[in-house]
Amino acid sequence: MGKLLVNAQVIINSVDLTDHCYSVVVNGQAADEETTAMGAAGKSRVPGLKDESFEIELRQDFAAGKVDATLQPLYANGTSFVVEVRPTIAARSVTNPAYVGNACYLIDYDPISGQVAKVMNSKIKIVVDGQTSAIQRLTS
Amino acid sequence: MGIYKVTAPKPVLDTEPGETLEHDFTATEEADLLAAGRLEIVPRQYRNVGTSTVADAEPGKTFTHSFTVGQEQALLEGGHIERVDTPKPKAKAKDPEPAAASPDKKES
Numbered sequence: 229m230g231k232l233l234v235n236a237q238v239i240i241n242s243v244d245l246t247d248h249c250y251s252v253v254v255n256g257q258a259a260d261e262e263t264t265a266m267g268a269a270g271k272s273r274v275p276g277l278k279d280e281s282f283e284i285e286l287r288q289d290f291a292a293g294k295v296d297a298t299l300q301p302l303y304a305n306g307t308s309f310v311v312e313v314r315p316t317i318a319a320r321s322v323t324n325p326a327y328v329g330n331a332c333y334l335i336d337y338d339p340i341s342g343q344v345a346k347v348m349n350s351k352i353k354i355v356v357d358g359q360t361s362a363i364q365r366l367t368s
Numbered sequence: 369m370g371i372y373k374v375t376a377p378k379p380v381l382d383t384e385p386g387e388t389l390e391h392d393f394t395a396t397e398e399a400d401l402l403a404a405g406r407l408e409i410v411p412r413q414y415r416n417v418g419t420s421t422v423a424d425a426e427p428g429k430t431f432t433h434s435f436t437v438g439q440e441q442a443l444l445e446g447g448h449i450e451r452v453d454t455p456k457p458k459a460k461a462k463d464p465e466p467a468a469a470s471p472d473k474k475e476s
Contacts, residue, residue, distance in 0.1 A: 241439055243448060244421035293418020297446035307395065307438035
């Protein structure tokens with residue numbers, strides 16, 4: 229059964245930016261490594277290295293303790309930080325699993341982007357250092 | 369300055385395992401030592417001085433957390449948090465010798 233995503237929780241470096249977020253994607257992707265050999269009736273494959281990330285769109289806010297104040301130091305310093313996304317703002321549970329990246333880096337951040345008379349948004353991409361830790365699915 | 373507990377069997381910066389250590393590690397040094405299991409961050413108290421919830425603490429509230437150097441720096445620069453406690457040097461037991469004895473003289 230489909231569910232509307234209306235109240236996802238987004239926490240970046242421990243700061244809850246849920247009230248500024250309007251789009252979030254938790255990307256999980258593994259390389260498609262082919263292992264086909266002579267005599268095969270079809271292509272055979274194994275999953276390769278994982279490449280995981282978070283793509284988040286936020287309403288930009290330059291006020292103290294808001295979006296820019298949270299993201300700019302992470303981008304400028306190249307800091308490793310934790311990202312947590314839940315389907316709803318409720319506590320972690322079996323039906324509300326948290327997807328947590330423990331070693332993340334902010335690689336795409338456009339602090340200012342927009343058009344005249346339009347709401348200023350910011351689209352960011354956060355990649356996960358898969359060598360350290362993959363995205364975890366936590367239910368408690 | 370960060371506060372750490374030495375967890376590995378070997379000393380870190382002359383601090384024995386089980387004891388706490390205060391030091392300004394770089395983010396890279398700290399990450400390496402944490403990954404190697406030689407240190408763990410001792411949680412410290414912070415106050416949320418921003419306008420967003422930080423580590424489940426509402427603005428104005430104090431909370432205890434073990435941020436890495438980089439995470440703490442980003443939160444401090446962003447105006448989210450401030451430290452509540454200040455690191456104190458390790459308390460050493462006072463020498464019970466009489467006042468007449470030289471304080472820096474040790475018996476072998």
